[in-house]
Amino acid sequence: MSLFKVAGLVKRFGALLATDHVDLEVQAGEIHALIGPNGAGKSTLVNLISGLHAPDAGSIVLDGVALAGLPMHKRVEAGLSRCFQITSIFRDATVRDNLLLAAQAHAGSSLRFLRPRDAEPALFEVARALAERVGLAGQLERIAGALPHGAQRKLDVALALAARPKLLLLDEPMAGMGPEDSERMTELIHSLRGDMAILLIEHDMKAVFALADRISVLVYGRVLVAGDAATIKGHPQVQAVYLGTEDEAVEATA
Numbered sequence: 001m002s003l004f005k006v007a008g009l010v011k012r013f014g015a016l017l018a019t020d021h022v023d024l025e026v027q028a029g030e031i032h033a034l035i036g037p038n039g040a041g042k043s044t045l046v047n048l049i050s051g052l053h054a055p056d057a058g059s060i061v062l063d064g065v066a067l068a069g070l071p072m073h074k075r076v077e078a079g080l081s082r083c084f085q086i087t088s089i090f091r092d093a094t095v096r097d098n099l100l101l102a103a104q105a106h107a108g109s110s111l112r113f114l115r116p117r118d119a120e121p122a123l124f125e126v127a128r129a130l131a132e133r134v135g136l137a138g139q140l141e142r143i144a145g146a147l148p149h150g151a152q153r154k155l156d157v158a159l160a161l162a163a164r165p166k167l168l169l170l171d172e173p174m175a176g177m178g179p180e181d182s183e184r185m186t187e188l189i190h191s192l193r194g195d196m197a198i199l200l201i202e203h204d205m206k207a208v209f210a211l212a213d214r215i216s217v218l219v220y221g222r223v224l225v226a227g228d229a230a231t232i233k234g235h236p237q238v239q240a241v242y243l244g245t246e247d248e249a250v251e252a253t254a
């Protein structure tokens with residue numbers, strides 16, 4: 001049985017069918033990429049999963065829990081975490097304080113039984129471990145807003161990891177990055193493989209083909225095809241409607 005399953009999902013914006021009966025399955029520990037041209041409905045699907053939008057029909061199930069209709073914090077409790085593209089970072093606070101806040105928010109039962117003076121070192125240790133996990137261990141005292149773009153994206157991933165998700169949603173983690181930062185973010189996502197399932201929305205096809213176990217191609221709100229990298233690269237319609245429109249994609253498929 002798959003860890004995460006979307007079935008018959010529908011979202012309309014007026015006359016526009018932004019999500020057109022989408023089916024999607026992600027297995028435990030799998031990196032599943034969602035690709036498709038601009039306006040295909042990728043972000044809408046992420047917003048439906050995270051609870052920003054309510055679907056008109058269909059189901060979203062994570063590890064046996066039906067998410068549709070649940071408020072966002074209940075979805076997080078069920079094991080969902082999402083990167084919010086830097087907006088979740090407190091820019092004037094240090095990296096450490098950002099991580100401490102996130103760690104505290106998700107500490108739950110693990111710290112509930114500790115006395116406050118014992119809980120504090122435990123939280124500091126969680127914050128340090130999160131920083132280390134994303135390669136920011138040396139930056140704990142820096143003001144988050146003063147970090148370079150690539151490091152801020154890493155911090156955003158660390159904040160999402162604080163929830164200890166079963167499924168991590170990454171909406172364009174490489175957006176606005178140069179090749180070097182993209183490479184590092186690819187390595188970071190790769191290092192998370194196996195610890196959680198990841199739904200990755202990304203235009204950087206080099207990263208998608210390097211990381212994804214399976215890929216779903218969304219076109220006009222519909223899943224055109226789902227399969228492994230070889231299936232996607234070899235699919236004539238995918239090449240016509242999507243891959244052919246991006247030079248780097250053509251390069252990646254060569």
Ligand SMILES: Nc1ncnc2c1ncn2[C@@H]1O[C@H](COP(=O)(O)OP(=O)(O)OP(=O)(O)O)[C@@H](O)[C@H]1O
Nearest residue numbers: 013014016018036037038039040041042043044045
């Ligand atoms: N809140 C909204 N109200 C009305 N229409 C919307 C809304 N959000 C998205 N849309 C429309 O739904 C369609 C899908 O948009 P969406 O942002 O999901 O695409 P996308 O695949 O994420 O695109 P991109 O690659 O540019 O990020 C588009 O036609 C968009 O204009």
Ligand SMILES: [Mg+2]
Nearest residue numbers: 039042043044
């Ligand atoms: Mg989008």
